[in-house]
Structure formats: C-alpha cells, structure tokens
Amino acid sequence: MGDRIMSSRFLNRPLYLQLRDALAERIAGGEWKPGSAIPNESDLAREFGVSTGTMRKALDLMEAERLLTRRQGRGTFVNDHNSDELAARFSNLRASDGSRVCGEVKSAELIQGTASEMECKRLELRPGDHVYRFHRVRHHQNKVYLVEDASLPAALFPGLAEKSNIADRIIILAQEYGLLLGKAAERVSLGHASPSVAQTFGIASGSPIMVLDRVVMGLDGRPIEWRMAYCHLVDKYYMAEMV
Amino acid sequence: MGDRIMSSRFLNRPLYLQLRDALAERIAGGEWKPGSAIPNESDLAREFGVSTGTMRKALDLMEAERLLTRRQGRGTFVNDHNSDELAARFSNLRASDGSRVCGEVKSAELIQGTASEMECKRLELRPGDHVYRFHRVRHHQNKVYLVEDASLPAALFPGLAEKSNIADRIIILAQEYGLLLGKAAERVSLGHASPSVAQTFGIASGSPIMVLDRVVMGLDGRPIEWRMAYCHLVDKYYMAEMV
DNA sequence: AAGTGGTCTAGACCACTCA
C-alpha cells in the first residue's frame, strides 16, 4: 500500500487524494468497521510516510464526504450510516418539526430485469444490463405518504435476490455492499396520481401529487440507484438547501 | 485592523475565522470591488502578521462561501455576482439543457409596509418592523413561468424605494448594498393557482402549480429575503442536489 | 495525566499563467 503511493507519488495526483482513496478502500473493504475508531493522525501519517498536515487534509476531505466523523479529544470514527441522521440524508422530505423523514416500509417487492431505456439513461447502463427493481410503499406516523420504484445496477449488488431482510434504504444497503456514496440529484415535478397510486393513498385518481426523480451516486460519481417516488404531501414538506 | 486581530488573538476565536471576517468586510465595504484581484497570499499574510498557511485557510473558506475565486497561476478574485452562473445559484429551476433559469422580469411592483406575521417568522423580524415587498412576473424564452412575492427587511436596504432601476435578483441587489450572502433554504410544495395567478399563466383557475417558499440568508445566517413563488413548469424542472 | 483532534508557523518545491 505504501508502495503504491510512493510509486505514484510522481503521477501528478495529489498525495492527499491518494490517501483519501487508500483510506476509503479500508472502509469499503470492511477493514475499518462502521462506528469504530481509526488510528490517530500521527500514526496514520507515519504509516503512510507523509506529514501529519497532508494526512489531515485527507481526513478533513473524508469528513466532508461523510465518510468519517472527527471529534476533538476523542478520535476519528468511521460513519455508521445506520442512524437516523445519516440514513435520511438523501431525503428532503421533512416532518412538521423539521426532521428528515425516511418512513417505514409497509410493503415491498423485488423483481429482476434488464435495463429499460430510462434506466440506461439514469444509471449509465447499456441495453441488456441487468437491474434489480424495488417497489415500495412507505408510511410515517401511520399514514401512507410515498410510493417508490427504485432501480439498481445488478452488477453492484451480487446475490441481492437471494438475500433475506434486504435493507429498504439505499444508504444502508450500499454500506452492506461496501459501496461508498457521494452525491445525489433529485428532480422535483408535479404529476397526477395513476389509478394504482391514487388507491394506495386513498385519493381520487388524477389528483395532483409530487414526483421525485432521484439518482444517488457513488464516491466516484457513478450512479448507484435511480428512484421514482410519488408523494402525497400532508403534514410534510420538501426542503432544499443551497450554498 | 491588525490591532483588532492581535488583541482578540486570545479570545479563543480561531485566527483564520477572524481573517475571513476582516477580508469579507473589505468586500462588503467596497474596498475590494467585484471582479477585481486581491493581493496574493504572502502579501496578505505579511500584512496581517500571520503565516501563509493560516491566510490560505481563510481564503479557502471564502472560496467555499462563494466570496472569492482562486485560480492557479492567475490570482485571487472577488466574485462578481452579476454573472449568469452566480446570479442564479439560488434558483433550482432548470431549463431542458440543465442550465439554471433565473428568468427576465416582465412586470414588477414595489410597495412598502410593516411586517406581517409570516414575514416576521421567515425574516426574524418583530411586529412593526418595515419591509419592502416586490411582486414580479418572470418569463423565459417568451413564456411566463413564475410569479413571485418577495419581502425584504427595510432596515437592510436603506433608500431602496427612492432608487431607480432596482435589481430584480436578490443576489445582485445584495451586492449593491454590500450584503454578503450565505445559504438559502427552499420549501417546495403543491398548490392550486389562484384566479390572478392562473390568469397570468393562462391556465385554469385552481390548476395545480409548484409553490416555492425560499429564505435567503446572509453570511451570518440572518434572513435577507423571503420569497413565495408560484411556478408553472413546462420545459423546465426543479432540481435539488445533496451531499 | 495522557491522548486526541484543532490551530498555527515558517518555510520548500511544484504546476500553472502570462507577458
């Protein structure tokens, strides 16, 4: 490992980015478990043969990427995305108290297939590539508020169909498969409830609903999940933040 | 200036944050004009009596806050928010090609008044505080797509009513008044077109429309503009990005 | 008291831009 870094030290890619990749690989590979502490700055710097300042730059970057949490006086910890705060970070739906809503799954189906035209576009797949598709209905405080259709590249989730107790949030599922997530982009638009959607919400067919078209990407920017969600907004609102 | 920093060096507020504030003040105060270059790192570090590393940390922060742009080999420049890219940064509406849409104003009205209950809430004002209210209709590619009602704390924009050619985007208006902007938060929901809104869009009264409730905040987090926008989405979409 | 991350220093060298 030190070798790889030393040998590519002259390859023009900044050291701190190489360090980030090496450390991220330890998380993705399961060497460092979610929730556990990692060695301190100076030990890591010594191990990789770099200065503490450079190691710090890599660690700071990883904190910004939500891979790590650093706490003064305590240490540096691998983020466990199995937590209310982190598991809901790609959900812009909020309850009246302002907390992010991720909802519980009432019913779910999994089917396999080959990528549709739209799936190829959103997931950057080629026709013929395999996908897993989830259909889920979510509720919150005993109210059904969202139905979603999610598609995942099958290549990234080997053996998913054979699993039992499949996580119903992409963030948790990705963590189980050692996939590190980066950004997400969501298109929001207005739609009319299809008969089946209207029925699950108990509203009139054709009623206006909010449509969410979201792509979650890996740390490298490759798409990992495409989700279409149809949302019946009561006692909740959608909130976007900008800088 | 150097004095202020030296004397508060022991006040437990990190030096690089004090530097950020001092440099931001030079921009807000008009000492450094939008678009112009500022002195280089080492000159600034020498002027403030800090190391280049600390000055760099302040400058990097300011770049992340969109106050500066740094370009290797060229220099560091004060951002001019009078540009397509920056002026539209708080607009999540996108044209079919993916570019942010800010639209041109077809008609605008300005009236003064005292803060309503909702304005007090969103702008953190007290009953009786004065506000400016703008009512605008925006179009893009010859199509009316948005009508908005914006409220601004009058205290932040002295003499606004007497101005001619008032900028129709908060980002540009804020720059003219030396207000540095930070983040914005936008609530997205579904609504029904009121008769007057329906008329300007040329749609049936009661048609479903997208409602945008946005607060733009200053660098310090204080609200600077509250805007309610009613949007008729055709050939456009709303896009939120998450990290 | 020991250990951690957070801040700060005073340099060096590299990559890039431009006259």
Add this chain to the structure above:
DNA sequence: GAGTGGTCTAGACCACTTG
C-alpha cells in the same frame, strides 16, 4: 522568467475528552 495559487513538510502549542 516572474508571479501566482496548490501541495507538502516537520514541527509547536492549544482545546477538549476521558480514565
């Protein structure tokens, strides 16, 4: 070739947390 920001070093000291 001169000047800029970008990376990197090898330390020091401080603030905070915990046994």
